[in-house]
Structures are given as C-alpha cells and as structure tokens.
Amino acid sequence: MIKAPVGQNPRLACHAPGRSSSSVVRCSLQGAAVVGGRADWQSSCAVLSSKVAALGAHSINGHVAPAQPAPSPTQNGGAVLDLVPVSSIIDAGDAKNLPQPLRISDLSPAPMHGSQLRVAYQGVPGAYSEKAAGKAYPGCDAIPCDQFEVAFQAVELWIADRAVLPVENSLGGSIHRNYDLLLRHRLHIVGEVQLPVHHCLMALPGVRKECLTRVMSHPQALAQCEHTLTAMGLNVVREAFDDTAGAAEYVAANGLRDTAAIASSRAAELYGMEVLADGIQDDSGNVTRFVMLAREPIVPRTDRPFKTSIVFAHDREGTSVLFKVLSAFAFRDISLTKIESRPHRHRPIRLVDDANVGTAKHFEYMFYVDFQASLAEPRAQNALAEVQEYTSFLRVLGSYPMDMTPMTAGSSSTISSSDSSSPPSS
Ligand SMILES: O=C(O)C(=O)C[C@]1(C(=O)O)C=C[C@@H](O)C=C1
Numbered sequence: 001m002i003k004a005p006v007g008q009n010p011r012l013a014c015h016a017p018g019r020s021s022s023s024v025v026r027c028s029l030q031g032a033a034v035v036g037g038r039a040d041w042q043s044s045c046a047v048l049s050s051k052v053a054a055l056g057a058h059s060i061n062g063h064v065a066p067a068q069p070a071p072s073p074t075q076n077g078g079a080v081l082d083l084v085p086v087s088s089i090i091d092a093g094d095a096k097n098l099p100q101p102l103r104i105s106d107l108s109p110a111p112m113h114g115s116q117l118r119v120a121y122q123g124v125p126g127a128y129s130e131k132a133a134g135k136a137y138p139g140c141d142a143i144p145c146d147q148f149e150v151a152f153q154a155v156e157l158w159i160a161d162r163a164v165l166p167v168e169n170s171l172g173g174s175i176h177r178n179y180d181l182l183l184r185h186r187l188h189i190v191g192e193v194q195l196p197v198h199h200c201l202m203a204l205p206g207v208r209k210e211c212l213t214r215v216m217s218h219p220q221a222l223a224q225c226e227h228t229l230t231a232m233g234l235n236v237v238r239e240a241f242d243d244t245a246g247a248a249e250y251v252a253a254n255g256l257r258d259t260a261a262i263a264s265s266r267a268a269e270l271y272g273m274e275v276l277a278d279g280i281q282d283d284s285g286n287v288t289r290f291v292m293l294a295r296e297p298i299v300p301r302t303d304r305p306f307k308t309s310i311v312f313a314h315d316r317e318g319t320s321v322l323f324k325v326l327s328a329f330a331f332r333d334i335s336l337t338k339i340e341s342r343p344h345r346h347r348p349i350r351l352v353d354d355a356n357v358g359t360a361k362h363f364e365y366m367f368y369v370d371f372q373a374s375l376a377e378p379r380a381q382n383a384l385a386e387v388q389e390y391t392s393f394l395r396v397l398g399s400y401p402m403d404m405t406p407m408t409a410g411s412s413s414t415i416s417s418s419d420s421s422s423p424p425s426s
Pocket residue numbers: 122123126127128129130166169175197218220221242243244245288
C-alpha cells in the first residue's frame with residue numbers, strides 16, 4: 001500500500017524511519033508506551049510533550065506547539081500539555097528548568113461545557129472518518145491521524161478526548177485492524193455511528209476518463225466500487241492508499257493526469273479535483289459503521305436501545321464453547337448483531353487472577369461479539385456471568401446507545417448518543 005506522502009494536512013503521525021516531512025507533525029507516539037496507571041500516563045505525556053516542543057513551532061491540527069520554553073497550560077482545546085520537556089532540562093542545565101511537581105492543571109482536564117471536543121480520526125480532511133467524527137460529535141475539533149494506532153494513542157495520551165474509527169462496511173466487511181487494536185488498547189466503546197458512504201471518481205480538472213491508467217483509494221473504497229469500475233469499462237490499475245481523501249490529495253499535489261482517486265465530494269472540493277462520476281459504490285445502501293472511543297466507559301442505561309460489545313477467548317481443551325456462549329444469549333432472547341473471530345496465536349494475553357497475580361496466556365482465536373442489550377439489564381449481566389464460566393478471558397469493550405438512524409441512501413442525519421447529545425461524561 002502506498003503510504004500517505006508529504007501532505008498539506010498536518011496530522012498526528014507515528015514516526016516512521018525514512019519518512020520525514022516538514023508539514024506532518026511526527027510525535028513518536030510509539031515510544032510512549034500505552035499503559036494503565038495515572039503515573040504512567042503522566043510520564044507518557046511528558047515524553048510526548050518533549051517531542052512536540054522539540055519540533056519547534058510546528059502545529060498539531062492547527063494548534064501551535066511552541067518551542068522552548070515549555071508552553072503554558074492549555075485549558076481544553078489545545079494539544080500541548082504544560083509539562084517540562086525532558087530534553088530542555090538536560091540541555092539547559094539551568095536550575096529554574098528543574099522539573100516542577102505536576103499540578104492538577106497539568107493534566108488535560110475532561111472536556112467541559114462549551115469546550116470543543118477533540119476527536120481523533122484516521123485520514124486527512126475530506127476522509128469519511130472525518131465526516132463520521134462530525135456526525136458523532138457535531139461541532140467537534142476533528143484531529144487527523146495518519147494511522148488507526150495513532151488515533152488510539154492520541155486519546156490515551158490526552159491529545160484527543162475521543163476517537164472515531166471504522167469497524168465494518170456493509171460491502172467490504174470488517175476492518176480487522178481496528179478489532180485487533182481494540183483488544184491491544186484500553187479504550188472503551190461509548191457509541192456507534194453509521195455513515196452512508198457515497199463515493200466519487202475524481203481526477204485533475206480537464207482529465208478525461210479514457211486517459212486514466214490508475215485509480216487510487218483506500219482498499220475498502222476500492223472494494224466497494226470494484227464492479228462499478230469494471231462496468232464503466234475503465235482499464236485502470238487499482239492502487240491502495242492510506243485513506244480516500246489522502247489519495248485525492250496525492251493525485252492533486254503530484255499533478256498526476258493519468259490517475260484518478262475514489263473519495264468523497266468534499267475531498268474533491270478540498271483538493272481541487274473534478275468529479276468524473278458520482279455514486280460509484282456498488283450498492284447505493286453502502287454504509288460504514290464507526291465506533292466512538294473514550295478513556296472512560298459511559299454508564300449503561302435502559303431507557304433506550306443499547307448495544308454491548310465483548311471479546312472473549314477460551315482454552316483449547318474446552319468443548320463446544322462457542323455453542324455454549326451463543327446459547328447464553330439465545331436463552332435470554334438477546335440478539336447478536338455481530339460475531340468476528342481473529343487469529344491471536346502470537347500475542348499472549350495477560351490474565352490476572354483473584355490474588356492479582358498475572359500470567360501470560362496464549363489463545364488461538366479472539367472472538368468479538370456485539371449483542372443488543374444494555375449492561376444495565378439483568379439478562380445481559382446474567383448472560384455475561386454465564387459466558388465467563390465457559391471462557392478463560394472475557395472483556396467488555398463497551399455498552400453504548402445503538403445508532404438508530406434509518407439508513408436510506410444518501411442519508412446522513414445526526415446520531416443521538418448519550419455520549420454526544422448530553423455533556424460528555426469523561
Ligand atoms: O479513507 C477514508 O476516507 C476512511 O475514512 C476510511 C474508510 C474505511 O476504513 O473503511 C471509511 C469509510 C469507507 O468505508 C472507506 C474508507
């Protein structure tokens with residue numbers, strides 16, 4: 001897959017050796033381990049803050065991150081924490097630069113009334129994920145990230161308040177990477193949003209379809225348009241790109257007159273591309289489901305339809321475990337809306353027993369299940385208690401309001417979610 005090249009959009013990025021850019025902020029998030037304790041978070045933020053400061057006056061999504069001296073505390077919207085950069089302490093050797101104790105105001109506070117929620121998404125402006133972020137959290141400050149992993153870490157490191165990430169498309173199926181990341185990270189699903197996806201074929205102004213030899217887009221978007229591209233008689237090589245809008249930006253920035261991109265009409269507008277064909281998805285009811293992620297879970301309720309997502313694994317010796325798990329839901333009349341299995345042989349899971357002793361354990365597969373009930377309902381609690389008996393590992397990824405938006409072609413009404421319509425709780 002072609003990696004997003006140097007773009008015009010500053011966005012959070014993992015540092016990748018050999019890729020450098022003046023316009024993309026490269027916070028080495030990978031170096032800042034994702035961990036659970038508050039002290040660990042603080043040290044991760046300090047590492048990140050020092051990297052940001054070292055980048056001088058570059059910006060994260062338009063928030064200027066000044067160079068030395070350390071920036072003053074930002075209240076809510078800023079991406080910079082008031083933590084003394086480690087490097088500046090060592091370099092200056094100056095007494096007044098000695099580390100100061102952390103104060104409560106150093107920790108990025110939870111979003112408050114009237115403040116703009118910072119929502120991380122993967123891609124560049126014009127990506128469907130940006131639109132999903134706006135649908136989930138109207139009026140939010142959407143923060144582009146170059147990888148799904150970076151969006152997770154942006155929330156864990158308090159650079160963003162939420163992340164909105166795709167998990168499934170009605171045509172292309174599951175976005176497996178995000179299932180794996182949900183397990184690896186400690187974020188909670190606090191909502192879901194279904195976005196109708198309406199693709200356009202676009203090229204530089206004046207380019208005719210007959211001149212095209214290549215079409216670039218996100219693999220999911222290419223898959224969603226496969227039959228239509230063939231039916232259009234286009235003799236084009238398909239090339240995968242990090243995200244749809246990024247492909248449009250790439251074609252425009254490089255003046256590629258033999259290449260088209262598949263992306264949204266907003267991407268065409270943003271990057272000065274001309275739409276050659278509108279609505280080229282193979283199915284007019286093409287919908288992508290996104291999950292909304294936060295550091296804290298929301299309190300499950302029973303006054304509206306809720307969904308709960310879990311992941312579990314069982315030992316090889318267990319017999320008919322899947323059948324037993326599914327029957328725990330069936331006997332309580334709980335509908336399942338999704339089952340996904342992911343191979344997991346090479347990554348041990350740390351299990352903690354009642355005495356808080358941890359052991360690493362290998363499982364062949366991880367099973368992800370979404371079911372239609374709230375964790376506040378006794379039938380859901382009982383089902384999970386039973387599931388726990390059959391399995392060796394069980395984690396609740398979140399219990400959250402279902403997106404009840406009717407999915408008609410081209411609809412994009414606002415979702416109501418307790419995490420978005422009422423003041424954020426975390
Ligand atoms: O590339 C984008 O624009 C995205 O937001 C990603 C993504 C995906 O990962 O599935 C989101 C929605 C569409 O299904 C196509 C691509």
